[in-house]
Amino acid sequence: MTTPPxxxxxxxxxxxxxxxxxxxxxYDKSSKGKLHFAKLRDGTGIVQCVLFKNDVPEKLFEDVGxxxxxxxxVLTGLVKAEPRAPGGYEIDVQSGRVLQAVQGxxxxxxxxxxxxxxxxxxxxxxxxxxxxxxxxxxxxxxxxRRFYDERGFVCIDSPIFTPSxxxxxSTLFEVDYFEQKAYLTQSGQLYGEAAAMAMGKIYTFGxxxxxxxxxxxxxxxxxxxxxxxxAFASLEDIxxxxxxxxxxxxxxxxxxxxxxxxxxxxxxxxxxRIVAPFPRLSYDEAAALLAKHPESTFKYGDDFGAxxxxxxxxxxxxxxxxxxxxxxxxxxxxxxxPADPRKALCVDVLxxxxxxxxxxxxxxxxxxxxxxxxxxxxxxxxxxxxxxxDLRRYGSVPHSGFGLGLERTVAWLAGIEHVRxxxxxxxxxxxxxx
RNA sequence: UCCCCGGUAGCUCAAUGGUAGAGCAUGCGGCUGUUAACCGCAGGGUUGUAGGUUCGAGCCCUACCCGGGGAGCCA
Numbered sequence: 393m394t395t396p397p398x399x400x401x402x403x404x405x406x407x408x409x410x411x412x413x414x415x416x417x418x419y420d421k422s423s424k425g426k427l428h429f430a431k432l433r434d435g436t437g438i439v440q441c442v443l444f445k446n447d448v449p450e451k452l453f454e455d456v457g458x459x460x461x462x463x464x465x466v467l468t469g470l471v472k473a474e475p476r477a478p479g480g481y482e483i484d485v486q487s488g489r490v491l492q493a494v495q496g497x498x499x500x501x502x503x504x505x506x507x508x509x510x511x512x513x514x515x516x517x518x519x520x521x522x523x524x525x526x527x528x529x530x531x532x533x534x535x536x537r538r539f540y541d542e543r544g545f546v547c548i549d550s551p552i553f554t555p556s557x558x559x560x561x562s563t564l565f566e567v568d569y570f571e572q573k574a575y576l577t578q579s580g581q582l583y584g585e586a587a588a589m590a591m592g593k594i595y596t597f598g599x600x601x602x603x604x605x606x607x608x609x610x611x612x613x614x615x616x617x618x619x620x621x622x623a624f625a626s627l628e629d630i631x632x633x634x635x636x637x638x639x640x641x642x643x644x645x646x647x648x649x650x651x652x653x654x655x656x657x658x659x660x661x662x663x664x665r666i667v668a669p670f671p672r673l674s675y676d677e678a679a680a681l682l683a684k685h686p687e688s689t690f691k692y693g694d695d696f697g698a699x700x701x702x703x704x705x706x707x708x709x710x711x712x713x714x715x716x717x718x719x720x721x722x723x724x725x726x727x728x729x730p731a732d733p734r735k736a737l738c739v740d741v742l743x744x745x746x747x748x749x750x751x752x753x754x755x756x757x758x759x760x761x762x763x764x765x766x767x768x769x770x771x772x773x774x775x776x777x778x779x780x781x782d783l784r785r786y787g788s789v790p791h792s793g794f795g796l797g798l799e800r801t802v803a804w805l806a807g808i809e810h811v812r813x814x815x816x817x818x819x820x821x822x823x824x825x826x
Numbered sequence: 827u828c829c830c831c832g833g834u835a836g837c838u839c840a841a842u843g844g845u846a847g848a849g850c851a852u853g854c855g856g857c858u859g860u861u862a863a864c865c866g867c868a869g870g871g872u873u874g875u876a877g878g879u880u881c882g883a884g885c886c887c888u889a890c891c892c893g894g895g896g897a898g899c900c901a
Contacts (some may be wrong), residue, residue: 420861420862421860422859422860422861422864423857423860424857424858424859424860424864425856425857425858426857426858427857427858427859427860428860429859429860429861431861440860440861442858442859442860444858445858446858460851460852461851476859476860476861477859477860477861478861495852495853496836496851496852497851498836498837498851499837500836500837500838500850500851500862501850501851501862501863502837502838502849502850502851502862502863503837503838503839503850503862504837504838505837505838505893505894506893506894507833507892507893507894508836508837508838510893563899578900579901600901602899602900602901604898604899604900605827605898605899606897606898606899606900607894607895607896607897608895608896608897609895609896610900610901611899611900611901612901615901616901617901695899697897697898698896698897698898699897740901748900748901749900749901750901751901752900752901795901796901797900797901798901799901800901801901811901822892822893822894823893
């Protein structure tokens with residue numbers, strides 16, 4: 393007797409009429425006397441398996457009857473197209489084995505609160521919604537790498553241990569580095585600039601850390617950031633790059649993760665609307681928009697607060713690029729606008745549907761004397777930035793780049809409320825485990 | 827750091843200052859078409875912690891602990 397081939401649930405449509413073996417976990421079960429309906433999940437999908445008492449070995453029938461949610465199971469049976477079954481396919485089980493019968497799995501089909509679910513994040517990932525989200529996240533990561541690879545960018549990793557602040561603004565996590573102080577990176581940008589001078593077009597993609605005590609649905613203390621940096625690029629060039637990338641990400645997610653988006657009950661029409669061109673507003677234009685809005689408390693000259701960003705992004709049906717902020721509210725390394733020296737050549741991209749800022753970028757100051765003066769004006773020590781100043785001493789060129797927050801982008805594309813669900817094991821102010 | 831909300835069974839929640847409850851989950855039994863809750867039975871509690879007020883506190887007061895949402899800051 394030959395063993396029926398092992399396959400996965402996502403490939404069942406290719407096996408209708410054949411006998412196959414599936415390996416997975418019991419997702420849900422409902423028993424009707426001499427009949428068990430066992431929903432099996434295997435990481436690629438969920439399928440209903442039917443066990444008739446008279447058609448399977450007695451031990452298997454009893455074992456499945458005593459198996460609770462998340463019991464590990466191997467089942468062999470006939471693949472049938474079955475309109476009565478959720479998903480359209482069904483397994484008519486002939487044989488199989490319960491590897492481990494589980495009782496008392498903590499996460500039930502009932503509602504749960506965020507504290508409980510996050511304490512059980514290692515198990516929560518098995519839930520349908522989290523499974524769908526992680527697959528959307530994966531598609532976004534893959535699409536990012538493909539986008540840059542196809543455009544000739546080189547992936548250069550920036551260090552996670554850094555000797556000092558990159559921007560000097562946010563709070564950093566301090567670590568003991570062989571009895572020296574070191575910090576976890578909050579941005580790979582300065583290293584990205586060095587790499588761009590070596591390779592032309594580069595991107596860094598890795599974890600970043602912010603020790604700010606933020607407790608909002610938009611913040612994590614550890615998140616993944618993509619940072620392209622392009623030699624000879626102007627602000628307009630990277631605004632175009634950001635727009636092209638976001639359009640591509642939306643299309644890739646729609647193309648590769650449609651069932652997952654449907655499981656998340658995502659309004660697909662909102663994703664289909666993410667096409668070029670995106671609205672582009674100068675800071676002054678955005679300020680004028682806020683001035684006309686009755687609920688805004690915005691004062692000209694300030695940075696936009698979270699409620700301001702929501703008003704701006706809700707005024708459009710796709711991401712908005714806001715550029716040329718007053719330089720006082722932005723970082724020292726941003727180049728000033730020659731057309732208006734009060735402004736910095738920078739851009740923020742606000743995701744649609746009020747998810748806040750998903751991209752922040754700028755053209756970098758490329759003049760040695762100007763940059764040095766800016767560092768000193770910002771009351772930063774010069775010594776740690778000497779290597780960065782070298783980039784302006786030896787073959788300085790105009791260059792630009794931006795940073796994209798992965799979890800915020802996934803939350804935006806997937807249409808979820810909180811960035812914590814966009815991270816497999818989110819790190820927040822009050823949450824370090826599991 | 828600041829503002830608001832919460833903490834009662836494994837989970838989600840009830841309970842005028844007067845005997846702590848339900849649903850789900852779990853266990854056992856029944857049912858050949860179930861689709862988040864089929865029918866029956868059963869077990870399950872130091873009401874976040876420490877004080878205080880009261881004849882009597884899950885409920886009122888104080889402090890602390892732990893969460894959640896938001897501000898600031900950012901992606």
